[in-house]
Amino acid sequence: MSPHSYQCPHCGAALSYKPGTAQQRCDYCGADVPLDSIPVQEAEPPEQADLREYHCDNCGAQIVTDPTSTASQCYYCHSPVVLVDRLSGDFAPDYVLPFQIDEAKAKQLFRQWVKAKRFVEPGFVSERQLEKLTGIYLPFWRGHAAIDVHLKGQGWITKRRRSASMEHIEERIFGIERKGQMEISNLFELAYLKKDKIDPALITSIASYDSEALEEFRPAYLSGFQAERWNLDKEALQPALRQRAQDYAEAMLHDLTEGYDRVHFDERRVEGRLDRMEYVLFPAWLMTYRHQEKTYVFAMNAQTGEAFGELPMDQKKLMSWSAILGLIILLLVLIGGYFL
Amino acid sequence: MMQRAVLSRFKKPCLLALALMFFFLLTSLEVAGNTPVAVHDLAGLLSPEQGQALEETAQDIYERRALRLFFLTITDAKGKSSRRYASDFLEGKTEAHEDAAVFLLDMDHREINLVTQGEAIDRITDAKEEALYDLAMTPLQAKDYAGMAQSVFARIDRYFEGEIPQENYRVSEETLKKERRLRVMDLLMGGVLSLFGGGAYYGSQRKQYRFHPKTPRYALHKNTRFHFAPHDDPLLDTKTRVRHIPRPRPSASGGSRGRSTVFRSSGGRTHGGGKGRGF
Numbered sequence: 001m002s003p004h005s006y007q008c009p010h011c012g013a014a015l016s017y018k019p020g021t022a023q024q025r026c027d028y029c030g031a032d033v034p035l036d037s038i039p040v041q042e043a044e045p046p047e048q049a050d051l052r053e054y055h056c057d058n059c060g061a062q063i064v065t066d067p068t069s070t071a072s073q074c075y076y077c078h079s080p081v082v083l084v085d086r087l088s089g090d091f092a093p094d095y096v097l098p099f100q101i102d103e104a105k106a107k108q109l110f111r112q113w114v115k116a117k118r119f120v121e122p123g124f125v126s127e128r129q130l131e132k133l134t135g136i137y138l139p140f141w142r143g144h145a146a147i148d149v150h151l152k153g154q155g156w157i158t159k160r161r162r163s164a165s166m167e168h169i170e171e172r173i174f175g176i177e178r179k180g181q182m183e184i185s186n187l188f189e190l191a192y193l194k195k196d197k198i199d200p201a202l203i204t205s206i207a208s209y210d211s212e213a214l215e216e217f218r219p220a221y222l223s224g225f226q227a228e229r230w231n232l233d234k235e236a237l238q239p240a241l242r243q244r245a246q247d248y249a250e251a252m253l254h255d256l257t258e259g260y261d262r263v264h265f266d267e268r269r270v271e272g273r274l275d276r277m278e279y280v281l282f283p284a285w286l287m288t289y290r291h292q293e294k295t296y297v298f299a300m301n302a303q304t305g306e307a308f309g310e311l312p313m314d315q316k317k318l319m320s321w322s323a324i325l326g327l328i329i330l331l332l333v334l335i336g337g338y339f340l
Numbered sequence: 341m342m343q344r345a346v347l348s349r350f351k352k353p354c355l356l357a358l359a360l361m362f363f364f365l366l367t368s369l370e371v372a373g374n375t376p377v378a379v380h381d382l383a384g385l386l387s388p389e390q391g392q393a394l395e396e397t398a399q400d401i402y403e404r405r406a407l408r409l410f411f412l413t414i415t416d417a418k419g420k421s422s423r424r425y426a427s428d429f430l431e432g433k434t435e436a437h438e439d440a441a442v443f444l445l446d447m448d449h450r451e452i453n454l455v456t457q458g459e460a461i462d463r464i465t466d467a468k469e470e471a472l473y474d475l476a477m478t479p480l481q482a483k484d485y486a487g488m489a490q491s492v493f494a495r496i497d498r499y500f501e502g503e504i505p506q507e508n509y510r511v512s513e514e515t516l517k518k519e520r521r522l523r524v525m526d527l528l529m530g531g532v533l534s535l536f537g538g539g540a541y542y543g544s545q546r547k548q549y550r551f552h553p554k555t556p557r558y559a560l561h562k563n564t565r566f567h568f569a570p571h572d573d574p575l576l577d578t579k580t581r582v583r584h585i586p587r588p589r590p591s592a593s594g595g596s597r598g599r600s601t602v603f604r605s606s607g608g609r610t611h612g613g614g615k616g617r618g619f
Contacts, residue, residue: 166585173578255561329533
């Protein structure tokens with residue numbers, strides 16, 4: 001079974017998704033091909049796809065991937081490949097947020113991010129290291145919750161009026177009853193866990209994506225990038241999503257009693273459930289760097305350019321600077337002590 | 341005849357050995373006391389008992405304070421000033437690192453003079469030196485030289501109680517400026533501050549380079565929709581209260597307690613009052 005490689009209708013070379021557009025680009029002849037003009041290949045059930053061996057349809061070499069990878073490239077001819085049969089059934093994404101930041105822009109943003117940090121290990125910002133910057137689609141679950149709300153109680157509105165040395169306080173008390181539903185949508189949870197490789201907190205930190213830019217999923221968006229499929233199923237993440245929906249609903253209750261200075265509820269019911277969950281892919285630029293037996297991971301939101309990660313430090317340089325600063329302070333104190 | 345020859349042959353070495361023994365005995369007496377003799381009454385103003393008592397006082401102070409005190413009386417300053425004579429004496433009797441003071445009663449110049457060294461310089465300030473002279477004057481005029489020396493020694497002993505006050509400083513006589521020097525406190529403070537400063541910079545930089553997790557932004561209002569029936573909250577009750585607002589008391593004290601406003605007259609003098617009041 002061959003993985004799917006999108007081919008240029010003009011020259012036959014492999015196509016990659018062009019970030020920020022609805023097109024694919026041929027790196028060989030430079031042609032831009034609309035996504036709509038590319039047929040979607042029929043996928044096979046994922047149970048069989050997991051056991052398959054893939055071969056590049058460009059050079060025939062075997063494609064080696066992690067079991068959770070759904071898009072990669074051929075290690076021999078570097079042709080982008082999409083393992084479409086791994087994107088079917090439960091693993092078929094509902095939506096994808098296409099890359100908005102291309103590789104050149106990601107490198108530029110990375111350099112800007114590191115620029116102000118003078119103690120970064122020089123190897124971390126080398127051109128050779130930047131070649132390891134990888135565009136990857138990460139799997140998330142999107143939840144939509146419905147919260148039933150019933151509030152019954154009193155609300156107070158207080159008005160104060162002053163005349164000479166007297167203050168007139170008028171307090172009006174109203175009966176309040178609110179019964180209805182809150183719909184809370186676009187609750188996202190990372191659906192991917194690789195403890196030894198990437199800290200989930202790092203991926204979660206970059207996940208401030210604007211869900212309005214989500215597109216219906218098309219495998220062609222993955223071409224030219226890496227992609228992972230979920231390994232945390234929706235049932236496992238439902239409690240966390242439900243809890244978040246509940247917390248958000250509690251935070252929104254004051255909107256229901258706007259205008260009152262103080263409220264008291266005799267009856268208060270706020271109960272939520274997840275209406276539906278969708279499988280979405282978000283884009284990120286990732287880079288790993290090995291320094292002194294430790295792996296440093298850099299991650300960037302490929303929609304907003306927001307970057308996170310621990311930076312490898314040039315310890316000798318930092319210690320020298322700290323020592324110089326200490327000596328300057330010592331010198332200043334001694335000069336001060338001598339002259340004062 | 342032969343006996344006499346033998347005796348005369350050994351006479352010189354024996355005398356030499358005896359002289360040497362006598363010299364060592366004398367020097368060892370001073371070494372055994374671990375302090376040179378404190379009282380040098382070259383003017384012969386003290387009785388042996390008074391000299392001995394003063395010697396014991398000086399020895400006691402030395403044992404407690406490691407401070408060498410000398411009382412010196414002279415009738416002939418050998419052409420030197422009192423201060424020069426006292427300082428030469430002190431340099432002859434002590435090492436440079438020792439804390440010491442000599443109180444000189446110079447009958448030649450009819451002057452008393454205190455010269456200090458080491459920590460005694462910092463402890464016996466100019467003002468204290470003057471106070472010591474004041475203290476000495478009364479018994480001196482009564483010719484109670486022993487009493488004067490005892491009082492001076494006792495007062496110096498008191499000056500050595502506790503730490504040297506931080507505000508004490510040295511002024512060079514030539515320049516009349518504060519003598520510039522580094523104190524142990526400066527070194528300690530410099531060391532602590534430099535360690536703290538360098539360490540704080542190192543720590544803050546390390547912290548900056550670490551990964552700081554962030555909760556993703558969530559547009560709560562944008563992602564929330566309300567499906568509630570229109571409501572019209574009924575008025576249940578109205579309460580009205582009237583409260584008397586207490587007047588703020590005029591400040592009796594404010595920030596001006598104890599203040600006296602002054603003005604300068606045309607003559608240049610400073611005066612108070614003068615505000616007046618209309619009626």
